[in-house]
Amino acid sequence: MLVVLPAGLETAAPAAAGLRLAGTVLAVAALWAGGLLGPWASASGWVLTALAVAAAPLGVVRAVATSGAVWLVAGGMIVGVAVKHSGLGERLARGLVARIGGSYGALLAGIVAVALVMAFVMPSSMGRTVLLTPVVLSLAAALGFRHGSRGYEGLVLATGTACIIPAMAVLPATVPNVVMLGAVEAQHPGTLRYFDFMAAHLPTTGLLRAALVVAIAWLLYRQRPQAAPPQDPRPLTGPQTRLLLILAAALALWATDFLHHVSPAWIAVGAAVLCVLPPRPVLPAPRLAGAVNVKALVLVAALVGLGAAVAQSGLATGLGGRLVERLPLDPAAGGAWDAVLVAALSMAVSVAVTTPGAAAVVTPLAPRLAEASGLPLEAVLMAEVMGYATALLPYQVPPLLVAMAMGGVPLRRGAKLTLAVAAASVVLSWPATIVYWRMIGLLGGG
Structure with a gap:
């Protein structure tokens, strides 16, 4: 494999194995950037290549095998299948959306609120998208929005966007977050906590961006419904009630991890075990066989390994040094400008x-960025999230692509919404986040 390394990088990892590993990392990044292969094919290809050329050191393999991110996704998949199999997800979605009101704005607000609430109880953005999109499609048909109409496309796009962008405020709720968590655990265990993460992001990355999605979708796609939202008066079933209790317990444990210090991954695994535990499992054993999406697990495992490889191969050190030289980071500026620069890097x-x-590539650079900016490592990581939560185009966030495919919405229509939400996020959400972080002391008071 022929790989051209940036000038000066060759000194960061002189060992042949380190250079080979750096080469595989650059190769998979090029595949992602060029869109030649899908994310899963590129990730699995990286795993096979790294093993074939003996480039992956034992530390990388161990980081993948013990990564909380991988186990978090596995547990979340089983919980997500239980939510879908029991009918709880569809019931919650229909019930909440139906009660929010009949106007287009209220309908959008209900859909986005449901998506954000589900981020706390269903830790899989793809699972939420697959579950919520058919409900919204049925709701659109019941309200008289014909396929391809402006109002129809607005509902579909708002659903896909809300299932991923505001959910970045919840640590276990999106793949980028759990990939970042895995990369941080490999190098700096104990740095990220569920409650601290949520406290830093929920008001702005979560609630404010959710409001931006509603407002922009209303401005671009508003259309008067032709009928009232349907009601769902059915009572909760036994499995749905048990699942609600399991989810409530998991959420309580996630929110109090600063007290018990149990990883969110093991809480998710525990919830998954309770879902399949006899004698009255919420998710019967025959359904469990198809619960784990192997492709998604391989993707997350490869991304976690990629982050560990970037750190251990010397690529992070070399690339981090060159970025530090070019970014106008200034510890004397008080942290706000440096946080914006880190976010801009992550977005790019x-x-x-x-x-x-981005979570796999930027996270290993965080220590160098923290050293150059004078920011705490946690602040750099939070700024990274602020950046990759600002998606310019639909292909950057696969759950939105899935919602668009399910609803038959053209890519160019989705790009209009994502570009508008990204611009509003940079202009409104980023400054609000910086001010809020100053208030809570994340950036210091200088």
Whole structure:
């Protein structure tokens, strides 16, 4: 494999194995950027290549095998299948959306609110998208929005966007977040906590961006419904009630991890075990066989391994040094400008390698960026999230692509919404986030 390394990088990892590993990392980044292969094919190809050329050291393999991100996704998949199999997800979605009101704006607000609420109880953005989109499609048909109409496309796009962008405020709720968590655990265990992460992001990345999605979708796609939203008066079933209790317990444990210090991954695994535990499982054993999406697990495992490889191969050190030289980071500026620069870097990388790839590539650079900016490592990581949560185009966030495919919405229509939401996020959400972080002391008071 022929790989051209940036000038000066060759000194960061002189060992042949380190150079080979750096080469595989650059190759998979090029595949993602060029869109030649899908994310899963590129990721699995990287795993096979790294093993074939003996480039992956034992530390990388161990980081993947013990990564909380991988186990978090596995547990979340089983919980997500239980939510879908029991009918709880569809019931919650229909019930909440139906009660929010009949106007187009209220309908959008209900859909986005449901998506954000589900981020706390169903830790899989793809699972939420697959579950919520058919409900919204049925709701659109019941309200008289014909396929391809402006109002129809607005509902579909708002659903896909809300299932991923505001959900970045919840640590276990998106693949980029869990990939970042896995990369951080490999190098700096204990740095990220569920409650601290949510406290830093929920008001702005979560609630404010959810409001922006509603407002922009209303401005671009508003159309008067032709009928009232349908009601769902059915009572909860036994499995749905048990699943609600399991989810409530998991959410309580996630929110109090600063007290018990149990990883969100093991809480998700515990919830998954309770879902399949006899004698009255919420998810019967025959359904469990198809619960785990192997492709998604391979993708997350490869991304976690990619992050560990970037750190251990010397690529992070070399690339981090060159970025530090070019970014106008200034510890004397008080942290706000440096946080914006880190966010801009993360946003730019996500354009090239999608949001999960950005989490894998930028996270290993965080220590160097923290050293150059004078920011705490946690602040750099939070700024990274602010950046990759700002998706310019639909291909950067696969759940939105899935919603568009399910609803038959053209790519150019989705790009109009994502560009508008991204611009509004940079202009409104980013400054609000910086001010809020100053208030809570994340950036310091200088």
